[in-house]
Amino acid sequence: MSPTSALIGLVFVPLAAMLITFVAPPRWRRALALPAMLAWPLLLLMLSAEIARSGAIGLVFGGWMPPLGIAWRLDALGLILLWVHALVGLAALPSAWHRFAPGTPGSGAFWPLWLALGSGINLALLAADLFNLYVALELITLAAVALITIEDSIAALGSAMRYLLLGVLGSLMYVLGVGLVYAETGSLALPGPGAGAVNATALVLMLIGLMVKAAIFPLHVWLPGAYSSAPGAVAALLSAVVGKVALVAIWRIWFAHPVPGAETLALLLGLLGAVAMFYGALMAYLQTRLKLVIAWSSISQFGLFLLLLPLANTAAFQGASFGLLGHGLAKAALFLAAANIVAVLGSDSIRHLPGLDRRMPIEALTLALAGVTLIGLPPSGGFTTKWMLLQSAWQQQGVLWLLLIALSGLVSAAYVFRILALTCFHPVCRAVDRTHPRPPLSVSLSALFLALASLLVGLYPQPVLELLGRAAPGVIG
Amino acid sequence: MNPAVYVLVAAAIFGIGLHGLLVARHVMRKLLALNLMLSALFLLLIVVPASIDGRPDPVPQALVLTGIVIAVSTTAFALALMVRLFRRQGHASIHPDLDPTLIGQRRATKRKEGDR
Numbered sequence: 001m002s003p004t005s006a007l008i009g010l011v012f013v014p015l016a017a018m019l020i021t022f023v024a025p026p027r028w029r030r031a032l033a034l035p036a037m038l039a040w041p042l043l044l045l046m047l048s049a050e051i052a053r054s055g056a057i058g059l060v061f062g063g064w065m066p067p068l069g070i071a072w073r074l075d076a077l078g079l080i081l082l083w084v085h086a087l088v089g090l091a092a093l094p095s096a097w098h099r100f101a102p103g104t105p106g107s108g109a110f111w112p113l114w115l116a117l118g119s120g121i122n123l124a125l126l127a128a129d130l131f132n133l134y135v136a137l138e139l140i141t142l143a144a145v146a147l148i149t150i151e152d153s154i155a156a157l158g159s160a161m162r163y164l165l166l167g168v169l170g171s172l173m174y175v176l177g178v179g180l181v182y183a184e185t186g187s188l189a190l191p192g193p194g195a196g197a198v199n200a201t202a203l204v205l206m207l208i209g210l211m212v213k214a215a216i217f218p219l220h221v222w223l224p225g226a227y228s229s230a231p232g233a234v235a236a237l238l239s240a241v242v243g244k245v246a247l248v249a250i251w252r253i254w255f256a257h258p259v260p261g262a263e264t265l266a267l268l269l270g271l272l273g274a275v276a277m278f279y280g281a282l283m284a285y286l287q288t289r290l291k292l293v294i295a296w297s298s299i300s301q302f303g304l305f306l307l308l309l310p311l312a313n314t315a316a317f318q319g320a321s322f323g324l325l326g327h328g329l330a331k332a333a334l335f336l337a338a339a340n341i342v343a344v345l346g347s348d349s350i351r352h353l354p355g356l357d358r359r360m361p362i363e364a365l366t367l368a369l370a371g372v373t374l375i376g377l378p379p380s381g382g383f384t385t386k387w388m389l390l391q392s393a394w395q396q397q398g399v400l401w402l403l404l405i406a407l408s409g410l411v412s413a414a415y416v417f418r419i420l421a422l423t424c425f426h427p428v429c430r431a432v433d434r435t436h437p438r439p440p441l442s443v444s445l446s447a448l449f450l451a452l453a454s455l456l457v458g459l460y461p462q463p464v465l466e467l468l469g470r471a472a473p474g475v476i477g
Numbered sequence: 478m479n480p481a482v483y484v485l486v487a488a489a490i491f492g493i494g495l496h497g498l499l500v501a502r503h504v505m506r507k508l509l510a511l512n513l514m515l516s517a518l519f520l521l522l523i524v525v526p527a528s529i530d531g532r533p534d535p536v537p538q539a540l541v542l543t544g545i546v547i548a549v550s551t552t553a554f555a556l557a558l559m560v561r562l563f564r565r566q567g568h569a570s571i572h573p574d575l576d577p578t579l580i581g582q583r584r585a586t587k588r589k590e591g592d593r
Binding site: 068131135138142145146149152153154157158160161162164165168169172175176178179180182183188 | 498504507508511514515518521522525535536537539540543544547550551554555558559561562565566571
């Protein structure tokens with residue numbers, strides 16, 4: 001099998017499985033979705049070998065050249081996120097398998113939508129032009145919103161509606177920008193020629209649209225509700241991959257369109273990221289529900305990733321891209337653990353956390369290990385990210401950024417330690433109640449596996465960083 | 478006719494839609510506003526490249542066609558979601574006070590809001 005057919009399989013295997021599960025009787029859907037889910041990592045292994053050898057894989061469909069034809073391109077940055085997607089998808093499988101067994105409410109709709117979301121994510125990471133990116137982002141938004149509504153509560157439906165309306169507004173802004181780019185340059189290719197007032201306007205419009213999708217402050221309002229009311233497996237995938245797809249698009253488009261006044265704009269976006277870091281952490285600290293703490297922490301961490309725009313050198317690119325890996329795995333682990341806690345305790349209110357370390361030790365350990373990555377303590381993946389970003393700021397004498405990155409770990413520690421202190425050191429310990437059935441061990445262990453993975457990637461980051469270092473010129477120019 | 482007229486009309490419709498989307502509380506009104514904005518966008522996409530090139534350009538038309546398909550399916554999905562929201566909460570409006578994820582949760586959801 002050639003690398004290009006593996007590339008095609010990455011999108012079309014889940015797409016075909018989606019169509020098959022959609023027409024199949026509901027009780028077969030879960031079993032039919034499984035082969036597609038398991039095929040992913042195998043395809044990725046093959047592609048990883050090729051990327052390590054040649055750096056990037058490109059593909060043009062049917063001999064139709066862009067802009068009318070469709071072109072795909074995979075590089076190390078896309079590959080990292082594809083791996084996060086595959087690992088989180090695998091780890092979320094036991095949770096989804098258990099929660100959406102045939103006959104349970106929502107199980108018929110879940111599996112086709114889950115595959116549609118997977119196909120959309122892979123497509124967005126492969127798209128080599130602005131318009132295909134739009135189509136993929138729409139597919140992701142629609143599938144994600146539908147997956148949130150599976151939990152048929154008022155909170156879930158209201159949050160899904162907010163997400164949908166803002167998501168469509170975001171893609172509208174984005175397409176407006178794409179239209180202007182095409183009118184100005186006659187091309188939709190991602191590394192398009194820049195400069196000029198129209199291109200600057202187009203860039204700002206596209207950025208606003210993508211910032212809504214990535215939930216970057218101040219366009220984050222849909223995120224806490226959407227993430228906290230989705231089922232565990234869905235929240236894991238949303239937080240680990242979906243926002244980051246838009247974030248990667250922001251990086252790519254930003255560095256591909258050098259416009260006049262870019263330095264000022266980069267400074268502005270960096271400051272926006274800094275505000276997001278501290279505001280998100282503060283809100284995470286104030287929340288009274290565990291899932292909302294985790295959701296707000298995402299907004300805080302995305303602020304850190306936005307610092308790549310002002311820092312803009314290879315070390316910063318390596319750090320921020322590596323952060324996608326560490327943060328994605330940790331966040332998915334947290335949401336899976338939170339879903340288990342809800343399943344057993346019936347609520348994720350932090351009032352129920354005291355004594356959790358005895359009742360649900362695996363979940364408590366997962367919270368602690370994933371928390372280490374969020375704070376960025378060594379030897380976690382989060383530490384590697386912060387270290388590389390600090391290095392980059394140091395190289396450029398950026399004292400402001402140096403200070404902000406160092407402080408971001410401190411504010412993350414505030415909300416993580418608050419949760420851990422409540423879980424392990426609170427004097428009130430409630431008696432063990434067995435009113436709710438415990439989810440199977442595999443569900444707890446898969447969350448722990450993700451948390452461990454987020455820690456272990458920080459032990460030996462060199463090969464990944466090297467791969468990213470070689471891809472850096474292709475992205476940040 | 479001068480293409481600038483189309484551009485100005487598109488900008489005006491876009492502005493009206495944006496205003497409606499931000500101000501209206503009922504989901505139906507928000508969706509209508511969103512569709513207005515989409516129409517303006519498609520108008521702009523067709524007109525702007527043609528005004529530069531002169532002869533008809535197939536690419537923007539392909540983009541708009543794809544855009545229309547996506548817009549129709551998104552609207553249909555949003556309408557279905559609106560009906561479900563209406564059945565569950567008794568009204569189909571969205572308002573910041575009704576966001577259950579804000580810190581003072583639950584308190585706000587009890588306060589019933591009439592449809593606007």
